[in-house]
Amino acid sequence: MATTTAPTPPPEAPAATKSPTAPKKPKLSKRRRREALSFYLFVSPWVIGFLVFLLGPMIASIYYSLTDWDSFTPPQWVGFQNYVTLxxxxxxxxxxxxxxxxxxxxxxxxxxxxxxxxxxxxxxxxxxxxxxxxxxxxxxxxxxxxxxxxxxxxxxxxxxxxxxxxxxxxxxxxxxxxxxxxxxxxxxxxxxxxxxxxxxxxxxxxxxxxxxxxxxxxxxxxxxxxxxxxxxxxxxxxxxxxxxxxxxxxxxxxxxxxxxxxxxxxxxxxxxxxxxxxxxxxxxxxxxxxxxxxxxxxxxxxxxxxxxxxxxxxxxxxxxxxxxxx
Amino acid sequence: MPVDKLQMSRRGFLGLGAAAGVITLTACGTSSGGSSAGPLVMTVWGGDPDRKTYQARIDLLVKKYPDLKVKLQLIPNDSYPQKVQTMIAGGSGPDIMQVAESVNTYSSKNQLLPLDDLAKAAKLDTEQRFGPVGSLYSYEDKLYAIPDRSGAVTVFYNKDLFDKKGIKAPTADWTWDDALDAFKELTVPGKQWGYSGAEWWPQWWSLAYQNGGTIIDESGRPAVDSDEVVEALQWAGDLVFKHKVVPSKADYADMGPDIGGDQAFPNQKIATHANGFWVMSGLTDAKFAWDIAPMWRGEKQAVSAFGSGLAISRTSKQRDNAFKAIDFLTSPEAQQQIIASGQDVPANLEVQKSQAFLKPSWMKTDVDMGVFAESSAFVFRAPFIPEWNEMIDTISNGLADFWLGKERSAKKALTAVQKDLEALIKSGS
The missing domain is CATH 1.10.3720.10 (MetI-like)
Structure with missing residues (x-):
């Protein structure tokens, strides 16, 4: 979704490719950087939500699936026993x-x-x-x-x-x-x-x-x-x-x-x-x-x-x- | 916003929602444990009337001990175990927690505090306060919960229908034959049935124990294929399919969605119904005369009881305060609220025998409330094993075809159940 920002600054894009001089680049990318920042800012709730509430638990569940765990006492490692039993x-x-x-x-x-x-x-x-x-x-x-x-x-x-x-x-x-x-x-x-x-x-x-x-x-x-x-x-x-x-x-x-x-x-x-x-x-x-x-x-x-x-x-x-x- | 996100990610990850759902609940619980100065957290299940009664009791507690603060968390029945499981797994279990049949799921996993020492220090004699129910929530000789509510199954009967047929009211001395005779008299095929049935475990187990059987024997082994249990179940099944004095599943389904004995009895579809105290709440506007009687008997007297106790979770930082609260909540003063509001039967014997219980102000008709105290003398002790939930599911799955009339032999059905239970309950303790 965020990549659709590309068409918005058409005049700058060619300018950046044309000019080989270094000092011009940061000047132009200032706005870019702001844009990038707001991109990450806007996307962060999703990314954080994904990492914390989905990816983390998913990885944890791989570990737990290899244990005998009643959710109260510490998990006991059983290897692939759960899968084999299933x-x-x-x-x-x-x-x-x-x-x-x-x-x-x-x-x-x-x-x-x-x-x-x-x-x-x-x-x-x-x-x-x-x-x-x-x-x-x-x-x-x-x-x-x-x-x-x-x-x-x-x-x-x-x-x-x-x-x-x-x-x-x-x-x-x-x-x-x-x-x-x-x-x-x-x-x-x-x-x-x-x-x-x-x-x-x-x-x-x-x-x-x-x-x-x-x-x-x-x-x-x-x-x-x-x-x-x-x-x-x-x-x-x-x-x-x-x-x-x-x-x-x-x-x-x-x-x-x-x-x-x-x-x-x-x-x-x-x-x-x-x-x-x-x-x-x-x-x-x-x-x-x-x-x-x-x-x-x-x-x-x-x-x-x-x-x-x-x-x-x-x-x-x-x-x-x-x-x-x- | 978060909902959309969740859906997006689920779609993106092809249904990991299921996996995530299980784990999120367990993984996000590393928040700090209960603070020592904060209020006591008390979890109970139920609906709004329950909230009012518990809150009224807590108000009395705070009045007496102004330094105690209790935060009541009412959780709907269905999600109570999950919610409490999550709280405990996250290290912030409730200080005071309502428990019932599945109490030993927690105690066997070392999640509840043994209360013997606290009770001794507080000079609380559970035998004296609650009778035989006092030790109901013990596991391996340790007490894990103080009884709070406890009412036996009683026989609700439609006085008008009994009088019309000239049948005497049920008594504790009725035998199975007496009961069957009455049910036959009271049945009008396809329209009205003598009895609501005994499909639920508290109902048919009562019959099994009356017949001298047990579900789990003294050595901790399942014993549902014994002759005594088989005979009792066969009798209960025959009421439906042989004598047709109990509505079948199909008959109940035709009465409407979610109709069982609790609804059919107030509608005068069935003449007798054996179940817990809550049936009364559906009878407040009954247009017919009704009363309750103690459960009938077999070889001996036996009946199930419904109840719950109050336990302290091991993570509680305020054990002494929590016990002080439980001690008061189960005292006559606080227990009176339970009957005053019509919520349930208080476990405290003194209250069960008091005028406040025998003649509750909200009761419009003359009901023999003494039946509860009378029945408590022959309540059998159900096996609250740590695998309780699995045991109940195994039994009800195993008997599903029996209650549908597809498998008419109780012997066959229970032999299969016995095998499943033996696989489930490996350790005889």
Whole structure:
């Protein structure tokens, strides 16, 4: 961000390169230095915050992940014992990892497709467009606790959703208590937030030049063809952004699980849907295995890193940046 | 501003937020320990009514000892353990700290001050002041907390529904069969249930101990697969799935979000409900007649109690003052506030037997408050092991399918739980 200061002093820049004499330089850089100073001043809260509250703790957590530490008594060095136990001797870890992968693998693409579909609909010249846009974005503004309450009612054994399914002769499951149905219930709740992606995609759609569509129409391209050949390629950067953010968010899903299927009130549901961060949280703050929890967090970091790298590696093949067109 | 920054950095670092979250809380706690001249810091959990009651007691304390200053920190129930953990890990633990079942998580890790010597110096006889509860918070023969609140599970029953069916009120002499008969009478399928259920540990453990079982045996080993415990759990499970006199999970979920016995009893959906004192707060506007009775019995009498004690953290710089405060806060004078405000049952026996407790001013109906003192004679001692939180989670996870009716055999469910508990509790102390 700060490098954008470069274009502001255009007259000085060439002057500095032209003049070989030394005394001129400090005179010119006085303003530069002031600028640099204010740059560092403005950026310092972030840098200090990063070093103190993120990098420091991160490095500390590497150390703690190699210890047995209950957070009260001094840590005991155990080497890679925590990692070994997690990977070879803790079925809960693998279950939590599987649950997390399942949740991410379904909820992220589903959210994207839904967002794209909604954005495409809202981009059409329909009546009450503005109202519909508001309505679709509104759910993302509702606090999670309230959302969870609504969903607990909707997903009740004789709740509206199962009543609706009953119309088609389907007897719905006991969503939040019946093991295999808890994850689908969580995913269902995640689609509630599709409005956030919709807004971004809609904004991007508005930015696509009209001429492209006009040209396509002249060439006789159908609406479907226009969507696949013009709209979608132009949206890929936004889709990519949403994909990365969605992946990171999905891997770190916590509050949804903790609130929708709370451990105390619904152990069966919690057990069936436990993901990595709730698992980590329990180990750290309920069982006082801080070293073990640090190890979990690093393994989670690696998992997220791997998936993000994979996503970035594939960008060349499908993400289209207009500015890069040669 | 800071929020934005946090998000930025999280994004930039691909989700290290999780790792950082854990560590930030523990790493940033190197601030100076509590100063010796400052006020005593007292941490308690609860909501606003709790704050008022604790503050009223502290006000009485300061009136009596003007040189003492107490800063009350009320922390919501859910985040209390995390908050206190962070304070202690940072070297500035509270001077006075409310503890309950997980007390020995702290005491076993050498974070609480043994109080025996201080109690002796202050001539505080816990047996005399609190009865058997007096030694509840002991670990390896040392006392780590002074009981503060302590109320047994009591049976709340809907008098109107009982009268309509011509059933006599529950008593301490009811057997399991008597209870089951009454529940059957009181059940209207799909509409009304005889009993709220015993899924929570204080409820089904009461049955297990009534049957002569224990959760952790005397040598410190788990013992949940014993015949006594299995039989008790089977009975409790059969109430739901065989006799259908207790609402199932699905039935509760259909009543609305977050509905359990505490809410269903005031709504007259269930006729009897065994739980703690707090159920009364939902009954102040009840349109029906209700009363409480002691828990029924099995082979013998046994019932769980809910309570909490006050402990002093090892980092406290003002041990003597902290104990002076605890001594006063658990005295009859201060304990009376607990019942006067309707917060809970005070642990002090003298108060439990006083008129102020038996006829609280806020009680609109005639409730047999003597039940609490009566029940305290047969409260069983729950195993407050250092691994308490993990034990409770292991048990509730292991029994999840049982309470859903997917696994109908208590024997099978508890055999699996026993195995998990044995892996968890390695050292028999």
């Amino acid at each position: 990977l070879t001797d803790d079925p809960v870890f693998w279950k939590a990892l599987w649950n997390t992968l399942f949740y991410a693998a379904v909820s992220v693409p589903l959210g994207l497709v839904l967002g794209l579909w909604l954005a495409n609909l809202l981009n059409k010249q329909v009546r009450a467009r503005k109202l519909l846009r508001t309505l679709i974005y509104l759910p993302t503004l509702i606090p999670l606790v309230a959302t969870a309450m609504i969903f607990r009612m909707v997903l009740a054994p004789s709740g509206p959703l199962n009543d609706f399914l009953g119309l088609f002769g389907v007897s719905g499951p006991n969503w939040l208590y019946d093991g295999p149905w808890v994850k689908p219930a969580l995913i269902l709740m995640s689609t509630w937030g599709a409005g956030a992606a919709t807004v971004l995609l809609l904004a991007a759609m508005k930015g696509i030049p009209r001429e492209l569509y006009e040209a396509a129409e002249v060439d006789g391209a159908s609406a479907m063809r226009q969507f696949w050949s013009i709209t979608l390629p132009h949206l890929t950067p936004i889709i990519f952004f949403n994909l990365i953010m969605g992946l990171i968010g999905a891997f770190q899903v916590f509050s949804q699980v903790y609130i929708l299927v709370s451990k105390g009130k619904n152990p069966a549901g919690y057990d069936a849907a436990q993901t990595m961060v709730p698992f980590l949280f329990d180990q750290a703050f309920s069982y006082y295995h801080m070293g073990y929890a640090s190890a979990i967090s690093w393994l989670l970091f690696l998992v997220i890193l791997v998936f993000t790298v994979i996503a970035f590696r594939t960008t060349r093949r499908w993400v289209f940046y207009e500015t890069e067109v040669k």
